[in-house]
Amino acid sequence: MNDPRFDRLAELVLDHSLELRPGQLLRIDADAVAAPLILPLHREAIKRGAHAYAAIDLVGLKELLVAQGSDEQLDFVSPIELREVDAIDAAITIWSESNTRSFSRADPARRQRQLTADRQYSLRRRDRIARGDLRWCGTLSPTNAHAQDADMSLADYEDFVFRACHVLDDDPVGHWRSVAEQLGARAGELGGVRELRIVGEDTDLIAVVEGRTWRSAHGRQNMPDGEVYTSPVETSVNGTIRFGFPAVFGGREVDDVRLRFEEGRVVSAEAAGGQPYLDALLDMDEGARGVGELAFGLNYEIDRFTRNILFDEKIGGTIHVALGMGFADLGGLNRSTLHLDLICDLRREGEVYADGELVWRAGRFLSEIQPTSRPVEHVG
Amino acid sequence: MSDSRQERLAHVLVDYSARVEQGDLVTLETTTLGAPIMRELYRAVLAAGAHPLPRITLEGLSENLLKHGDDDQLAWVNPARADDIETVDVRIVLDAPANTKRLSNIDPKRQARHELANEGLRNRYLQRAAAGELRWVLSVYPTEAAAQDASMSLAEYDDFVYGAAFLDAPDPAAAWRQFGERIDRVGDFLAGKRELRIVAEDTDLSLVTEGRQWIRAKGHENLPDGEVFTAPLETSVEGEIRFSYPAVFNAREVDDVRLRFEAGEVVEASATRGEEFLRQMIDMDDGARRVGEFAFGLNEAVPLFTKNILFDEKIGGTVHLALGTAYPESGGLNRSALHWDMICDLRSGSEVYADGELVYRDGHFLNGLASPPGGASRPAEPQQQ
Numbered sequence: 001m002n003d004p005r006f007d008r009l010a011e012l013v014l015d016h017s018l019e020l021r022p023g024q025l026l027r028i029d030a031d032a033v034a035a036p037l038i039l040p041l042h043r044e045a046i047k048r049g050a051h052a053y054a055a056i057d058l059v060g061l062k063e064l065l066v067a068q069g070s071d072e073q074l075d076f077v078s079p080i081e082l083r084e085v086d087a088i089d090a091a092i093t094i095w096s097e098s099n100t101r102s103f104s105r106a107d108p109a110r111r112q113r114q115l116t117a118d119r120q121y122s123l124r125r126r127d128r129i130a131r132g133d134l135r136w137c138g139t140l141s142p143t144n145a146h147a148q149d150a151d152m153s154l155a156d157y158e159d160f161v162f163r164a165c166h167v168l169d170d171d172p173v174g175h176w177r178s179v180a181e182q183l184g185a186r187a188g189e190l191g192g193v194r195e196l197r198i199v200g201e202d203t204d205l206i207a208v209v210e211g212r213t214w215r216s217a218h219g220r221q222n223m224p225d226g227e228v229y230t231s232p233v234e235t236s237v238n239g240t241i242r243f244g245f246p247a248v249f250g251g252r253e254v255d256d257v258r259l260r261f262e263e264g265r266v267v268s269a270e271a272a273g274g275q276p277y278l279d280a281l282l283d284m285d286e287g288a289r290g291v292g293e294l295a296f297g298l299n300y301e302i303d304r305f306t307r308n309i310l311f312d313e314k315i316g317g318t319i320h321v322a323l324g325m326g327f328a329d330l331g332g333l334n335r336s337t338l339h340l341d342l343i344c345d346l347r348r349e350g351e352v353y354a355d356g357e358l359v360w361r362a363g364r365f366l367s368e369i370q371p372t373s374r375p376v377e378h379v380g
Numbered sequence: 381m382s383d384s385r386q387e388r389l390a391h392v393l394v395d396y397s398a399r400v401e402q403g404d405l406v407t408l409e410t411t412t413l414g415a416p417i418m419r420e421l422y423r424a425v426l427a428a429g430a431h432p433l434p435r436i437t438l439e440g441l442s443e444n445l446l447k448h449g450d451d452d453q454l455a456w457v458n459p460a461r462a463d464d465i466e467t468v469d470v471r472i473v474l475d476a477p478a479n480t481k482r483l484s485n486i487d488p489k490r491q492a493r494h495e496l497a498n499e500g501l502r503n504r505y506l507q508r509a510a511a512g513e514l515r516w517v518l519s520v521y522p523t524e525a526a527a528q529d530a531s532m533s534l535a536e537y538d539d540f541v542y543g544a545a546f547l548d549a550p551d552p553a554a555a556w557r558q559f560g561e562r563i564d565r566v567g568d569f570l571a572g573k574r575e576l577r578i579v580a581e582d583t584d585l586s587l588v589t590e591g592r593q594w595i596r597a598k599g600h601e602n603l604p605d606g607e608v609f610t611a612p613l614e615t616s617v618e619g620e621i622r623f624s625y626p627a628v629f630n631a632r633e634v635d636d637v638r639l640r641f642e643a644g645e646v647v648e649a650s651a652t653r654g655e656e657f658l659r660q661m662i663d664m665d666d667g668a669r670r671v672g673e674f675a676f677g678l679n680e681a682v683p684l685f686t687k688n689i690l691f692d693e694k695i696g697g698t699v700h701l702a703l704g705t706a707y708p709e710s711g712g713l714n715r716s717a718l719h720w721d722m723i724c725d726l727r728s729g730s731e732v733y734a735d736g737e738l739v740y741r742d743g744h745f746l747n748g749l750a751s752p753p754g755g756a757s758r759p760a761e762p763q764q765q
Contacts, residue, residue, distance in 0.1 A: 023452075027460075032412040038441075039440045043444040046444050046453060051458075053458050054438060056412065058415050064426065068426050073426060073429075076431050078433060079467065083460075084459075084463070087459050
């Protein structure tokens with residue numbers, strides 16, 4: 001049975017995220033479990049006159065490499081795949097997994113070594129994206145593994161994913177265009193702010209954002225999307241913050257993280273669960289204790305934590321702070337191999353002050369930015 | 381549940397067939413249904429110190445292209461695949477279909493356009509193989525679809541496939557080496573002959589093989605394997621042949637094909653079903669009407685027709701010929717985007733003459749050349765009648 005929601009998500013990614021054009025070369029990266037989305041993406045790309053192919057992975061192969069490969073095999077970077085990255089005009093990564101914990105028991109050093117080799121592809125891809133030579137989008141095809149992490153049935157999880165992507169709206173592309181306008185305006189407004197103060201349960205944190213660029217994320221590089229983010233001034237972050245949602249990194253969880261910052265550095269880190277792992281992450285390198293990102297999650301169709309950062313960081317009414325790598329193009333200076341997103345739920349009693357003025361309460365900005373197009377309605 | 385024969389298949393493919401060596405770049409090509417064998421292959425390639433490169437296809441992608449692509453898209457050659465063909469040391473390819481009839485409703489002209497465009501890739505990999513730069517092997521991973529085509533349960537089909545590949549033998553690679561010696565004896569015998577004549581029901585076909593190489597297929601490029609083949613002189617094929625089994629190409633079946641050749645070219649082609657497809661295929665290009673391959677099937681562990689050419693052409697007691705492109709290493713000159721094997725069962729009421737002398741009757745060489753070792757009829761030298 002064909003579920004038309006997959007077709008509509010495919011169309012949305014091709015038409016809004018990638019703006020795919022005839023004659024372009026598209027590569028779809030995915031595990032085989034994402035077949036329900038791979039097929040319509042490929043078909044719709046062909047219908048749009050593009051050349052498309054899928055690079056399909058199978059769960060268990062990289063796991064074998066990490067478990068059994070020699071150092072030379074772990075370090076291997078395929079020259080063919082590097083040339084592919086150079087040749088394509090558009091790329092889609094479908095992050096779907098059939099087991100989100102299949103690396104949980106892998107030797108961390110060996111896994112790290114294999115990831116370092118894999119990073120050669122994503123670094124080259126990032127360079128081409130930055131130069132404007134390549135359009136890229138990451139998305140998800142719902143699977144039982146992700147539903148399980150979200151404590152949902154697959155059917156419920158599909159509803160959640162497609163709602164978050166607004167694919168059942170009358171005009172999904174129109175929706176995301178209006179999101180682009182709203183979030184663009186919000187980013188512009190935040191661009192005029194010198195200092196933000198975030199106040200919530202066990203949380204009182206100050207960060208200077210003056211001189212940094214705020215970016216709106218409206219469905220170009222992620223689907224779903226919906227956040228505005230920047231890299232705050234590295235030495236300016238001071239105070240305490242408590243992250244109500246578990247932090248998931250590398251298939252492992254750290255629960256109820258509380259951090260204290262002094263002059264931009266984590267000086268105290270406590271977790272109710274996974275303390276040794278949190279400590280190991282913070283000691284990964286010099287930049288791991290610094291802040292790389294501060295962001296507002298603004299997708300109000302994402303109303304719950306599902307242990308998947310693609311969705312969690314966009315939960316409407318949250319902020320997130322990432323330890324580690326900052327965004328150089330937004331003015332961020334922090335460098336690290338870590339980029340650990342930690343999400344703080346401000347929906348109940350959170351407040352945010354911009355240069356002393358209350359701008360956000362209980363998960364919403366107080367000033368409405370009106371969309372220019374009419375609010376979208378759901379069909380079916 | 382893991383079938384230990386899968387692990388043995390992987391090891392025969394990696395260690396015996398493709399002789400994977402340390403540092404080799406090895407593409408592992410199958411469908412998503414081949415996941416279990418893919419993991420065994422991946423493991424075996426790692427154990428050999430080589431670099432496994434999975435190339436997994438999803439059924440439905442080719443249908444997307446063939447149904448919805450315009451002429452440019454149909455004629456497109458994936459540069460990443462071309463790079464694979466140009467770069468890798470080894471290709472290990474396993475058919476694992478979910479539905480062997482998935483392309484049945486595709487316009488054959490569109491399909492032909494796609495095949496033509498990708499002919500260069502196939503020629504290039506065969507060229508690199510002939511030059512010793514690339515090793516490749518084609519095998520299967522048993523699926524329900526393939527079992528259905530063979531009119532078997534999957535469990536029965538597993539037994540058929542793994543039996544044909546000698547995976548039940550204590551040492552499968554040793555069994556292939558031993559069978560290879562027998563195949564060599566047949567190849568040596570045929571290499572001394574000028575002309576062959578095949579006589580069977582509605583069949584009397586002659587062809588000249590002098591000066592061409594008889595290639596001995598011993599489990600290196602196909603698994604299972606077991607045939608000797610050559611390319612007859614392109615203008616030498618004369619007479620008529622009726623193929624016992626349906627001719628299957630791109631998952632389409634054509635029943636009861638009869639061909640008449642003059643000076644090497646098909647001048648009459650008929651079929652009781654699928655005749656239009658047959659005509660379209662042989663009109664594909666200039667080389668599609670000529671014979672690129674003639675072969676004897678020698679594998680007695682493949683006793684029946686299963687609608688899969690990898691097995692069918694090896695059936696012990698059959699011959700087959702292929703319309704279209706020749707394998708360069710056989711010395712054949714014919715080139716085409718087509719290579720369509722058609723099989724003729726010679727196990728009853730059939731004879732083959734070599735230079736006028738009866739050398740083969742009812743599925744067996746008379747001199748016992750291809751008989752299993754230890755049999756009473758096994759001579760050291762080809763016998764004279």
